[in-house]
Amino acid sequence: EAGVAQSPRYKIIEKRQSVAFWCNPISGHATLYWYQQILGQGPKLLIQFQNNGVVDDSQLPKDRFSAERLKGVDSTLKIQPAKLEDSAVYLCASSSAGNEQYFGPGTRLTVT
């Protein structure tokens, strides 16, 4: 079974620039999550999709972050404009009917 795929793996941008991350979940997994993991901290949920609908985006900074999952499979997370404090690893995870979440390798974002 192929795992969760993410790209790019690394990204360096200047503050106020825009950036987008892509995630392809495990085939058949209806639920997709985006997490932000700041160095030394646990993953923080940004947004949760069930198929192509948003289940929870209460911790998503909506003034600068957006995410979509148009066809209920792949998802993109965008930051516009980026701030220094957005430097983190952005993890995508997916799950099926059970609660088990499987994580992708993450995208390490550095904002300078």
Add this chain to the structure above:
Amino acid sequence: GENVEQHPSTLSVQEGDSAVIKCTYSDSASNYFPWYKQELGKRPQLIIDIRSNVGEKKDQRIAVTLNKTAKHFSLHITETQPEDSAVYFCAASIRNDMRFGAGTRLTVKP
């Protein structure tokens, strides 16, 4: 919303000793409690989980206990090995909405 606290933040043990990491949660409706291991620069990997209808679960050297009344759960690693060195995260979940603890950095000294 759910709040998960994890202790200790760092833990150092001698190879062969046991390690215990504890977590508490705030929402009594949480019903799923996974533990993840994250090695440096890698993704979190699920190592064991427990559901609210079970008090204890064991998988070889790893065990998890859950006390629903007190709203706390613990990870126990016996006969620790250097390759157990990593950051461990607990989490509590309600209907797939998962909140993580801050992590415990475990170091196993050979």
